[in-house]
Amino acid sequence: MATPVLTASDVSKRFGPVQALRGVDFHVGPGEVHALLGINGAGKSTFIKILSGIIQKDGGTLTVAGREVHFRTPEDAIRAGIATVQQHPELVADMSGLDNIFLGRETAGRGLFARIDRAALEARAEALLARFAVPLDLRQEVGQMSAVEREAVAILQALAVDGIRVLILDEPTSTLTEVEREDLFALMNQLKTRGISIIYITHQLEEVFAIADSFSVFRAGTCVARMSVAEARESRVSLAELMLGEAVGDVFPPKAGAPAGEALLELEGLGRPHEFTDISLQARRGEILGIFGLVGSGCDELSKTIFGALPAARGTIRVHGREVALRSPRAALDAGIFLVPGDRRSEGLALSRPALFNVPLANLRRASGGFWALRRGRLRRDAQELTRQVALHPPSLTTPASGFSGGNQQKIVLAKGLYSEADIYIFVEPTVGVDIGARAKIYAQMRALARTAAVVVISSDCDEVHGVADRTVALHKGRLVAPGARGFSRDDLLMAGIMGEVAA
Numbered sequence: 394m395a396t397p398v399l400t401a402s403d404v405s406k407r408f409g410p411v412q413a414l415r416g417v418d419f420h421v422g423p424g425e426v427h428a429l430l431g432i433n434g435a436g437k438s439t440f441i442k443i444l445s446g447i448i449q450k451d452g453g454t455l456t457v458a459g460r461e462v463h464f465r466t467p468e469d470a471i472r473a474g475i476a477t478v479q480q481h482p483e484l485v486a487d488m489s490g491l492d493n494i495f496l497g498r499e500t501a502g503r504g505l506f507a508r509i510d511r512a513a514l515e516a517r518a519e520a521l522l523a524r525f526a527v528p529l530d531l532r533q534e535v536g537q538m539s540a541v542e543r544e545a546v547a548i549l550q551a552l553a554v555d556g557i558r559v560l561i562l563d564e565p566t567s568t569l570t571e572v573e574r575e576d577l578f579a580l581m582n583q584l585k586t587r588g589i590s591i592i593y594i595t596h597q598l599e600e601v602f603a604i605a606d607s608f609s610v611f612r613a614g615t616c617v618a619r620m621s622v623a624e625a626r627e628s629r630v631s632l633a634e635l636m637l638g639e640a641v642g643d644v645f646p647p648k649a650g651a652p653a654g655e656a657l658l659e660l661e662g663l664g665r666p667h668e669f670t671d672i673s674l675q676a677r678r679g680e681i682l683g684i685f686g687l688v689g690s691g692c693d694e695l696s697k698t699i700f701g702a703l704p705a706a707r708g709t710i711r712v713h714g715r716e717v718a719l720r721s722p723r724a725a726l727d728a729g730i731f732l733v734p735g736d737r738r739s740e741g742l743a744l745s746r747p748a749l750f751n752v753p754l755a756n757l758r759r760a761s762g763g764f765w766a767l768r769r770g771r772l773r774r775d776a777q778e779l780t781r782q783v784a785l786h787p788p789s790l791t792t793p794a795s796g797f798s799g800g801n802q803q804k805i806v807l808a809k810g811l812y813s814e815a816d817i818y819i820f821v822e823p824t825v826g827v828d829i830g831a832r833a834k835i836y837a838q839m840r841a842l843a844r845t846a847a848v849v850v851i852s853s854d855c856d857e858v859h860g861v862a863d864r865t866v867a868l869h870k871g872r873l874v875a876p877g878a879r880g881f882s883r884d885d886l887l888m889a890g891i892m893g894e895v896a897a
């Protein structure tokens with residue numbers, strides 16, 4: 394085996410009472426694409442933060458090309474040849490790709506990389522790009538770029554420093570469409586042929602077989618398995634079982650047993666210019682309605698319109714058969730509609746506040762009845778029960794939301810939705826960044842909600858929509874694509890969402 398580029402031995406890290414990492418052994422070889430797997434809270438982000446110098450380990454050693462290194466700052470890691478692209482790279486939308494790459498290099502190292510030859514940097518970015526399969530105009534403003542183009546800019550920004558040998562990508566595909574994902578993989582393969590090692594966090598297990606050479610599985614802060622993908626294929630190991638430490642059943646709960654009841658939410662001819670047109674559909678009590686739409690299909694705007702965050706230009710919304718004017722999210726909540734947003738960072742959570750605060754936000758009425766002491770007791774009991782239902786880990790109500798891993802933050806948003814006792818639940822991209830074990834629990838909760846309410850799942854993950862919903866439609870370029878009488882098969886739904894066509 395070639396000498397590893399990067400090795401971690403016996404690495405540990407504690408946050409107050411939480412032992413986030415213990416005795417982690419890890420290595421990655423030159424030009425290797427190595428997937429880092431683990432359920433939410435397993436310690437992946439903590440480990441990555443240590444490798445990129447954002448936080449410091451409590452114990453253990455790191456070596457790069459056989460030499461021990463000590464990272465006190467992100468610049469130390471970059472200097473040693475380790476660059477990281479965060480899950481949501483901070484790019485400046487109204488600057489060009491090139492300016493962003495340049496800016497990244499300027500700010501990456503302060504004094505360290507102070508003298509930069511902009512022309513040389515541009516030439517280098519263009520040269521790197523020329524080898525990629527992704528056609529990308531770096532002179533375009535980043536705000537005009539697609540998600541994969543932005544990811545490419547962030548990668549070029551990370552590589553703009555001399556001597557980068559390890560590139561860390563934190564869930565880069567979570568906002569990409571299937572086609573864009575292929576583009577990103579092409580780009581990763583190119584980097585690999587240039588000898589760059591890639592450490593890659595993902596919750597999409599099929600991606601491991603599509604792009605990785607090897608993988609490590611973290612569980613409860615320890616690396617419990619390291620294997621080549623070839624070995625895993627041959628021995629037919631279940632990645633999900635390695636991650637969870639137990640056998641995995643079906644992720645999706647059974648479909649509704651009984652026919653759906655009355656229509657609780659009806660949209661008729663709903664539209665907003667350039668976003669979506671003539672949307673008519675019903676969500677009924679007792680069913681999960683699935684809407685599959687790619688990024689940019691209008692799904693996001695449609696969900697915001699139903700939740701009163703965007704005004705409808707045309708059409709009507711009826712709740713319980715009565716027309717409603719949803720001028721604000723508050724009005725939507727009062728009408729019995731609850732939206733669990735896809736972007737928990739900007740829309741769903743007060744990050745600095747504890748879980749206990751976040752959960753009852755949506756239903757202050759329920760939380761505010763009765764005497765103060767009674768109220769507090771009830772709030773705590775309700776919040777405890779809800780966090781148990783969504784399997785929040787750790788099950789702490791006092792930890793600030795920001796102290797939870799990404800997937801667990803999504804569970805807090807979900808608990809908030811459950812507390813709202815709505816009639817109509819709308820889930821947008823409900824399981825982005827959520828591990829397979831928690832996904833099964835979230836889907837089971839949706840099924841439980843659908844016993845008495847109408848549940849709408851809006852997602853760009855076709856398998857999710859098809860797997861969880863009783864009835865599915867697709868949104869393509871702002872238009873609804875509905876199936877024939879027999880409903881969509883998984884492949885037909887995919888076609889409808891990508892091409893806007895219904896199979897004959």
Ligand SMILES: Nc1ncnc2c1ncn2[C@@H]1O[C@H](COP(=O)(O)OP(=O)(O)OP(=O)(O)O)[C@@H](O)[C@H]1O
Pocket residue numbers: 408409411412413431432433434435436437438439440786787795796797798799800801826
């Ligand atoms: N700043 C912090 N303060 C307190 N606890 C933290 C902090 N950061 C992480 N933790 C805890 O450390 C553990 C590991 O979290 P980490 O974010 O590394 O998990 P992860 O594997 O990246 O999860 P996910 O897939 O959800 O992103 C969790 O129990 C988490 O709650």
